[in-house]
Every structure is written in C-alpha cells, then in structure tokens.
Amino acid sequence: MTAAASSDADLITAHAAGDPHAFSELVRRHRDRMWAVALRTLRDPEEAADALQEAFISAFRAAASFRAESQVTTWLHRIVVNACLDRMRRRQTRPTVPLPEAGPGEPVAPRDAMAERETRLVVQAALDELPEEQRAPIVLVDVEGYSVAETAQLLGIAEGTVKSRCARGRAKLAKVLGHLRNQGADANVPVNDVQVQQGRQLEER
C-alpha cells in the first residue's frame, strides 16, 4: 500500500487501517516543501524542526478521523502552517537567526554564480524583514507557489486578505530590493488608507 504509486488519500486510508509505513510515506512526499515553508516563516531551523515534528505527530493522531472533504495535502499543509503560526505568535519578541542560504547537504549547482547566490541571500534577508502577517502569505504564494485560494485556506483568512497582505509585502520588498530605488518621493507615500481599504474587494470579512 505504501508503494510510490499510492495516492495521498490511499496512504491516509492505509494509515487508518493500521499500515505503520503509510503515514511516514505521506510525510516523506511532502516534507521538503513543508520544511521550506516552516523555515521561511519561522526563520529558525530549530523552531522549524520542532514545529514540523509537532505538526506531523498531531496529523498522525488525527489522520484516522480524516474525512475526504478536503485534499489530504491541504489538510496536512494546514496543520503544518498552523503549527508555524502558533509559534510565530508565541515568540513575538524573540530574535531570529538568519536563514542559511541552503539546507545542510544541499548540493550547490555548478551554474550558481556568486552573484546569483548573493541575490538570493539579499532576497531572503528582505523577506525576513517583513512583518509576519505579510511574510506568511508571501512565502506561500510567491515562493512556494500555492494559489491564493489555497493560501487563504491554509492561513484561515479571506482570499482578499491574502491578496492585500501580499500586495503590502511585495511593495515593501520592491523597495528593500532596490527595484523601486528610482521612484519619486510621491510614489512612496501611501494614499489615504481609507480610500485603499474601501477600494479592495469585499472579500475581507
């Protein structure tokens, strides 16, 4: 049952039926992406590892009662994202450590020029500076490639909120990364927030 060809839903079913390998296989399939999400949102490898361990254990225990109303991956990712968000909320004032450029053991592709690596470091550092409420949707949508709808589901917020938080975060990043370096002062002055708020889609409710 734990063969590579099994679907995620098959693995959950097998897990509920007592297959001791099924859940581990499910985790193996998704762990790299979830690790990236955890590390990029929490910015601390130890915390990311703790959050993932907690999340996977929690999912392991809850999996027997999983109902196929949502996709397994969405369900599992949501548990992971929630574990990360819980930790983000709890630690508020704790300093964070810079992310390593790559995970330990990750081979550095020969084509990686020094300039590319530097750019990545700068982008990662800029991302780290974002407020957490903006960093989480940016990581999910713009880095990890989740759709706005998926991200809204994962974060438990409206799609409009995802879009507006992404917009705020991208605007800040564009400035920090120097893409807006030559903009006139006026372009950097926010317009009346009330006007902008009113103009957003009424999805935020």
Next chain:
Amino acid sequence: MTGNARRSGPPWSVDLLADLHAGALDPRTEAELRPLVENDPEAREVLAALDATLEDLHNLPPIPMPRHVAERIDAALAEEARPSAPVIDFARAKARRAKRLGWGAGLLAAAAVAVGIVAVTVPRDNTAGDGGLAQPDKATNTPVTASALPPGSGKLPAVRGQDFGPAVGDVLKAQNYGPLENQDKLADCLRGANITAGKPLGVSPITLDDKPAVMAILPAGAPGAYRIVVVDPKTCGPDNPDGVLANSTIEP
C-alpha cells in the same frame, strides 16, 4: 471608493499600485485605474518593479529538509506508531531491570519490543481490543504533565517502566546531556553495554521511575530503525554494563 482612483490621479501610491498588481482591488476600481496606469510611465515602472520582486521570490531555491531533521521526525513517527503499552510483559521487564541482569536481558527486552512493533501495526488510537497482546495500561499511558512529575524534578520528561512514548517527543527535540555533559561521556556509558553510538538524534535528562536518568535516541543502523537508551548518570561508564538502565529498539 469607486472613482477615487480616477480622482486621485497620478502619482499613485505604491500601495495602491501593489493592490492593483495583486488583484486586490474591486473590479470596477481596477477597470478604472488600469488604463490610467498603463498610460503613466512612472506607474508602469512601479508595476515592473513588483514583477521583478515576484521573479526574485520565485527564484529562491528549494530548501530540502536536512537529514538530521528528517531522521528526527521519522523517529518520532516510528515511536508514535508503537502500541501505547509495552508489548513485553511489563512486570517481568521491571523485575529484570531490578535484578540488574545487564546487557543480556537488555538485548532480550529490546528484541521483544522490536518483535512487538513488527507484529502490532495499528496506530496509537486504535490499539484496544487486540487480544493477542498486552492490553494498554492506562496508568502508563498518561501524557507527561508537570503535575505528574516528582517534586524537584522540574519539567524533566518522566518515564515509567519501559513506556518511553510520553518522553520521546521531548527528548527528540533536545540536545541536553545533563549530568553527562557531552557526547563523549554518553558514549562511554553506552560502551559499558557494548553499544557504539555516534551523535544522538535527541538526548535529555529524564526521570525513570522517579529517579534521575538520561535518555538518548540513536539511529540503529537500518533505515527507520532507532534505539532508545536510558542510562544512570551516577554509575554508568565503560566498565559498567548495569549503568544502562534501558535499551530498546524501534523498527519500522
């Protein structure tokens, strides 16, 4: 705010343009603003800057989970997959340890546990009702809480008998050698029981039946296999097999 975009005119704020770029504006405002923005070079520059920012984010490399984290999580899940009560006869295991039968008994117990793990494949929540196995002992199945700990033990994970389950998660998160101080001293203790160990996946002071001890979780060679050891920090050493109080292997 329909009409605000038109009335406000250029230069538009970066935030407003970022909302437009992200599709965060209502359709009517967007329809009004879009043609105006497209005719404004400065606004187009802002949109191009946002596109460049998105490209930078898309180009961040994947971050594979480090091996030690993957092993740690695999070990935690393997422990979770164990039945909630020891499969070996609990009283007999305790008596064995009390008699300090040493390494031979430890190996036997570990083998028994390993066989049990292979035989029992149901998750923790589904263990009841398997007639061929020892029934879960509710007393040993209670999650560790501060109130369950003996006075003066702080928040050390507590283990009763061979029910390591409640402590494993905490130990896996720790690299705290406690009174053993470092990996070398742990290795010395384990050598007393002929156990060769590298860096543990997790190590932490615990209490074993209310007495201070140190638990370590080690890779056991085969993929998905882990060894849980508990040592007495006061007596363990390379010449004392009895310093290893528990030695159990988890196999997938």
